[in-house]
Amino acid sequence: MTRTAVLLIAALVLLMMLHLVMPVAPLLELQRTDPDLGTLLVTQIRLPRTLLAAGYGVVLGMTGAALQAMFANPLASPDITGSSSGAALGAVIGAYWFGIVDPLALAAFGATGAGLALAGLLLLAGRRSDTATLLLAGVAIALAAGAATSLLLALAPSPFAFYDSFEWLMGSFVDRSLPQAAAALIPAGLACGLLLTRARALDLMALGEDVAASLGYPPRRVGLEVVALSAIAVGACVSVCGAIGFVGLIGPYAARRISGGHPGQALVPAALIGAILVVGADLAVRFAPAGRIIPVGIVTTVVGTPLFIWLVVGMRRKLTS
Amino acid sequence: MPASALLIGASIASLNLCTDEYLLLLARRDEIASVSFLSQDPEESPLWRIARRHPANRGSIEDVLTLRPDIVLTMSGGGRATRLLAQRLRIRPVEIRSAATLEDVASNLRTVAAALGEPKRAQPWLDRLAQIQRASPATTKDAMWLSGGGATLAAGSVGTQWLRLAGLEQRALPGGRASLETLLVRPPAVLVWSQYRSAQVSSGMRWLDHPIVRAAKSRRLTTDGRPWTCMGPLMIGEIERLRGAAR
Numbered sequence: 095m096t097r098t099a100v101l102l103i104a105a106l107v108l109l110m111m112l113h114l115v116m117p118v119a120p121l122l123e124l125q126r127t128d129p130d131l132g133t134l135l136v137t138q139i140r141l142p143r144t145l146l147a148a149g150y151g152v153v154l155g156m157t158g159a160a161l162q163a164m165f166a167n168p169l170a171s172p173d174i175t176g177s178s179s180g181a182a183l184g185a186v187i188g189a190y191w192f193g194i195v196d197p198l199a200l201a202a203f204g205a206t207g208a209g210l211a212l213a214g215l216l217l218l219a220g221r222r223s224d225t226a227t228l229l230l231a232g233v234a235i236a237l238a239a240g241a242a243t244s245l246l247l248a249l250a251p252s253p254f255a256f257y258d259s260f261e262w263l264m265g266s267f268v269d270r271s272l273p274q275a276a277a278a279l280i281p282a283g284l285a286c287g288l289l290l291t292r293a294r295a296l297d298l299m300a301l302g303e304d305v306a307a308s309l310g311y312p313p314r315r316v317g318l319e320v321v322a323l324s325a326i327a328v329g330a331c332v333s334v335c336g337a338i339g340f341v342g343l344i345g346p347y348a349a350r351r352i353s354g355g356h357p358g359q360a361l362v363p364a365a366l367i368g369a370i371l372v373v374g375a376d377l378a379v380r381f382a383p384a385g386r387i388i389p390v391g392i393v394t395t396v397v398g399t400p401l402f403i404w405l406v407v408g409m410r411r412k413l414t415s
Numbered sequence: 416m417p418a419s420a421l422l423i424g425a426s427i428a429s430l431n432l433c434t435d436e437y438l439l440l441l442a443r444r445d446e447i448a449s450v451s452f453l454s455q456d457p458e459e460s461p462l463w464r465i466a467r468r469h470p471a472n473r474g475s476i477e478d479v480l481t482l483r484p485d486i487v488l489t490m491s492g493g494g495r496a497t498r499l500l501a502q503r504l505r506i507r508p509v510e511i512r513s514a515a516t517l518e519d520v521a522s523n524l525r526t527v528a529a530a531l532g533e534p535k536r537a538q539p540w541l542d543r544l545a546q547i548q549r550a551s552p553a554t555t556k557d558a559m560w561l562s563g564g565g566a567t568l569a570a571g572s573v574g575t576q577w578l579r580l581a582g583l584e585q586r587a588l589p590g591g592r593a594s595l596e597t598l599l600v601r602p603p604a605v606l607v608w609s610q611y612r613s614a615q616v617s618s619g620m621r622w623l624d625h626p627i628v629r630a631a632k633s634r635r636l637t638t639d640g641r642p643w644t645c646m647g648p649l650m651i652g653e654i655e656r657l658r659g660a661a662r
Contacts, residue, residue, distance in 0.1 A: 120596060131600060138627055139595050190616050195624075252615035254563060261618055269565075269595050271625050386590065 098352050102366040106148065109373045113144045116380060142275040143267045147376040147390075148369045149279040150267075150331040151341060155368020156286050156361050157324040158342030159349055163296035163357030164320045165221065167228050168350075168405060171342030172208075172328045175228075176235030178339070180211025181325075181332035182262045183239045183246070188333075190250040197277030197334060205281070205329030211235050212321045221317055225409060264389035265338035267376050278334040285327035290361060292319060297358035338391040340398025341371050347401065371397075425532060427509075428484035430474045430497070432459060433645035434511055437527040438488055439465055440648055441536050448484035458612055461641055461649060476500050486530055514573050514646045520544065524648060543651050552582035556661065559586055559633075562609040562640060563619020565593040573646045581657040583607060598631045605661060606633040611640025636660050 114136065115121060124132030158171040165175075172178045184207020188194040194203065218231035240263055247255045247262070295311035303313040349364035350357070375393040382388040428449040429438045435454035438447060439462045447469045453459045454466035472478035476487060476497055487501045491510040501508040509530045511523040521541055528537035560568045560578060568574035570587035578585050586603055588594075613620060622628065638657060642649035 120600060124600065135596060135599055139599065193616060195616075250616070252612050252617040252620070254612070254617040254619050255615075258618045269622055269625055271627075273626075383590075 099363060099366070102363060102370065106366055106370050106373065109370060109377065110144050110148055113147065113373050113377055114140050116377065138272065139269075142270045142272045143376070144373070146267050146270055146275050146278060146331075146335055147373045149275075149282060150265075150335055150338065151345070151369030151372030152365040153282045153286060153327040153331050153368070154338065154341040154372065155345030155349065155364035155366065156289055157327050158368070159346035159357060159360045159364035160289050160292070160296060160320045161324055161342075162346050162350075163300060163360075164317050165228060166300070167225055168347060168409075169225060169229055169343065169402075170232070171340075171346070172324065173236065173337065173339040173342055175215050175232045176211040176239055177208040177215075177325060177328050178332055178337035178342075179236040179239035179243065179263070180214075181205065181208035181329040182337045183207045183243045184210070184329060185333035186243050186246050186262060190246060190252075190255055197274050198281075200333045201277050201281055201330035203329075204331075204333030205326045207239070208329040208332070209322065209325035211239060212325055216317075216321070221313075261389055262336045264391035264395075265336040266387065266389045267335055268387055270334060274334045278330045281330040282327040285323040285330075286365070289320065289323045289327070292316060292323075293358035293361050295358070296320070296361075297356050300355075300357050336389070336391070338372065339395045340402065341368050341375075341394050343405075344368075344371060344398050344401055347405065425485040425530070426482070427486045427488055427530065428472065428479035428482060428506075429488040430472060430476070430479070431488075431490050433490055433513070433647060434488040434527075435460070435466060436462065436645055436647045436649055437511065437523055440540065441524070441527050442531055444468060446531060448482045449479045458615075459641060459644070461639065476504070476506070480504065488527065488530065516573055517544065517548065517576050519573070520647055520650075540648050540651070544648070547580055547651055547654060551580050552658070555579060555582050555584035556604045557586055558583035558605040558607055559588070559593055559603040560607040560609065560638075560643075561593055561623070562611060563617055564622045565595075566619065567591060567593050574643060577646060577650050577654055578607065578657075581654045582661050583657070595625060595627045598633075599627050602631045602633045604634060606631060606635050607657065608635055608637045609640035609643060610637055611643070613640075 121132055121135065124135060154172060161170040161172065161175060162168055181204040185200055185204040188200050188203030194200050214235050215231050219227045243262055244259045247259045295306060295316045298306040298309055298311055299313055299316060306313050306316065345368035346360055346364040348367050349360040352363045353359040371394065376390045378393050379388045379390050426446055426448040427438055427442060429435045430451055432451055432453040435450040439450065439454065449470045449472045450466050451474055452471040455463050455471055457463045460466060470482060479487065484506060486507045486509050488509050489497050491512050498508040509526065511526050512519045514520050514523065521544055524537040524540050525534060528534045558578065560574065567588055568578065568585045569591045575585040583605055588597065636657060639653055642653050
């Protein structure tokens with residue numbers, strides 16, 4: 095486990111370094127001609143993007159693992175529970191309809207949207223529902239929130255707003271600033287830190303709700319805490335970068351294999367895998383033709399869809415065998 | 416009697432923001448049957464006040480049918496359907512070109528004035544266009560026209576030709592887009608900042624608020640972004656103003 099964690103951290107650091115220096119030609123040139131400008135380029139343009147990609151990946155991996163543990167379901171991830179779409183809807187309402195500019199206030203709108211989506215899911219499917227119910231309720235919420243986001247953008251005062259729906263629903267890290275990165279990552283980091291303190295509770299809940307309750311972790315309270323913290327973390331990131339799919343599903347899935355099925359212990363590996371996936375995907379979109387911006391969520395979705403299908407088929411086989 | 420004289424007093428319906436511009440500049444009030452709703456929007460056209468004196472249409476021939484225009488004014492390249500439909504409804508279709516060069520602008524002025532039955536009405540505008548071209552500054556400054564999301568003018572486009580008349584040479588940028596890295600590392604001497612819908616929220620506008628864009632070490636000129644949509648004769652006034660400001 096420790097060896098795997100070290101390997102994951104090493105892979106993440108390597109990818110982040112690559113992410114920061116690529117494309118390398120302008121940096122080398124500035125190193126020769128104007129090193130101060132080169133520093134500005136790295137700190138003001140490249141660094142926020144790298145930090146956001148890694149931070150958002152951590153959030154998706156960790157909240158995915160926590161939600162999967164709480165719902166006792168391997169398909170409960172921020173996108174499939176509708177919380178990412180809810181966060182995008184919240185942020186769009188805040189930015190385009192209330193004219194909110196401050197990134198931190200926008201993060202609050204995102205968190206509220208994600209929280210309401212998760213509350214809606216709990217209301218529709220319950221906390222210990224079967225996979226099909228959870229999936230259906232989550233898909234319904236995600237589709238409704240996605241459609242509402244597009245509708246509100248189509249009706250927004252600016253005719254350009256509609257084109258933004260692509261970015262809100264598929265995510266992008268392009269040209270984000272340091273204050274934006276801070277607005278996403280500080281609340282998300284705090285929420286993830288608090289989620290980590292619930293790792294033992296999540297492990298115990300896997301043994302049975304009564305076991306967890308008898309050891310001082312009332313499942314209802316733990317559930318509410320996980321929902322609120324996930325909503326804050328996901329909402330803050332979505333409000334700056336849009337929704338990114340499938341990482342919250344793949345990260346925890348791979349992490350559970352490392353943690354031997356302990357959901358609480360899967361939080362950190364899931365976070366690291368999530369970060370590796372998002373940083374890797376954002377490196378891949380750099381190879382788009384000049385002037386074309388490919389949302390990073392397209393890459394994660396293309397990679398994640400086969401795994402999702404494989405998971406669903408596997409579960410179906412288990413049910414019918 | 417010349418053929419054009421038969422058309423004096425004809426009423427014309429324009430179905431497009433860009434055709435509206437020529438019609439509103441060249442026609443008398445009673446010659447305009449309808450203009451597109453976009454021209455009546457202050458965010459889209461500097462001519463919105465005069466456009467609001469006329470019935471609006473949403474770009475469809477059906478909208479103007481009851482107004483019984485003699486001529487319907489459209490842009491070429493919009494498909495043959497409108498033209499064929501107009502002919503079938505016994506309305507004469509007149510098409511103008513989407514401006515790709517300054518000569519297209521002159522040619523469109525002539526076409527619309529001729530459709531109004533009075534070709535000489537184009538002359539004051541043609542004179543102004545010729546004058547601004549004659550007085551074009553001998554030297555140009557390195558410049559970037561900038562709008563939401565870093566959108567800029569494509570190399571060789573009519574926009575760059577207009578900008579050159581103001582003494583500003585649009586820098587060719589890959590993908591027709593200014594990047595933060597370019598603005599930081601190699602900022603142009605002049606940034607021509609389009610004010611098009613600048614007060615409305617979009618991710619493009621958010622981009623313009625990035626610390627790197629705000630701190631770009633370039634001289635900043637603002638431009639009314641509305642005439643840049645069609646790049647038609649309204650550009651003449653805007654370029655004269657920019658030329659004065661860029662000195």
